[in-house]
Amino acid sequence: MENAIVVKNLSAWFGDNQVLKDITMEIRRNSVTSVMGPSGCGKSTFIRCLNRMHDLTPGFRMTGEVIFDGRDVHSEKVDPVLLRRKVGMVFQQPNPFPRMSVYENVAVGLRFNGKKSRAEIAEVVEKSLRMAALWDELKDHLDRAGSSLSGGQQQRLCIARALAVEPEVLLMDEPCSALDPVSTAKIEELIEDLSDRYTIVVVTHNMQQAARISDSVAFFLLGALIEMDKSAKIFTNPSDKRTEEYITGRFG
């Protein structure tokens, strides 16, 4: 069970436009996998296939398999709602729920999903905020509006919110691209801490970031997976010429 997710021959289309081309990859359990590539190469589309966020997108179509927990997540038998509780997601723009407090933002997933008592929820909220390194900053301000926090805090709040439902996998779609360097450093540190207990997939177009945080890196170009390997290997001795061109800054 060292792979958390196995992707087999995944292709995807928006209408007639093919955005993912025959992608096959393995995502290791409790590690950080970066999906790196220039804008428009299909990275976001790819990770959104892992928790079926495309279900409601009109015109979206895909073939291939995404195996998680021994089943193809796109099969009829898998309930996307239950899948998403195990495969959480953090988005590019911090998106705390606007009319909810910090506390409610973290508690909301539990409240709507389960039958936990108030005390249990309070416990999980604290634990999640601690894991997201927000507890010390916000423990006295839990009733503040989530949207009143700084951008970096909002993003960590979104991470806490995702952790509160106790997922196994955390998908992060360019989680730092809207943040300043200090907040970015905090999130990266967080990713490192969390990787002991969670399988993390991070989309980034920033190769320094990919180098800093990941165990493995997948390089995407024009909807295709060009190369995937250990982070050290990709950045020092890539097998494919296009990967080399990208990391040496010749394009992208």
Add this chain to the structure above:
Amino acid sequence: MTSIAYRRKATDRVMKALFFLSALLVILPLFLIFFDLLWKGGKELRWSLITDLPRPVGEPGGGIANGIVGTLTVAGLAMAGGIPLAVLSGIYLAEYGRGIFASVVRFAVDLLAGVPSIILGIFGYVLWVLPMKRFSAWAGASALAMIFIPIVVRTTEEMLKTVPVSVREAALALGIERWKTTLFITVRTASAGIITGILLAMARIVGETAPLLFTALGNQFWQTGLDQPIAAVPLQVFTYAISPYDDWHNKAWAGAVVLILMVLVLSIGARLLVRTRR
């Protein structure tokens, strides 16, 4: 250089003044109406106006208490039925409404919103009054609901559409079911706008006269049941205003003041209620 800068500043000032004057001009009629009403209705504005029943011509005193209760009853009934129906329809249009059926609904709702209110009154007459063989609060409420519902449907839809997709995605990504996401996250995010829409629609129906003429009819006494004719402030104002008697004319002015104050109090009250509940 400096002359250009000067001209730019001057233009900026002129435009700002223009915007300000326009805004002033827009609120001016409201104040004029209000002060005119106070001026003319002031004589009849006393406590008994809102505590007493109407009295026949010539008898001093008397009030429109039954009208106030009647207006609250009819508008309350219209809203009790209208709010769930309209908000749920608005949710349908905003969240699920693709395809022909949604377009038809949208078009029909816009059409309904544009129907003159007197026609809705006649419709209520045909629908309720003729078969029941009497005017009633129910008939009045259903005529008002037909005015109330389209406004709320469309504002609900518009307000929900202003909620960013990212909010819905955040909820779905937490494994929250779609209907819960819609009802408890998206609607909550847009609630301030939806409530404003409801309040505007409420203000509109509280003041409607024409649809009630054919449905609620009016009543000089306390109503005894919802299947009986019922009084309403706008109806009383109408009756008093078209009468040939001077003291009734004064009462019409005073009634109009009461009507405006009712809308004001209801709007402010609802807003406060919503704010403290948040």
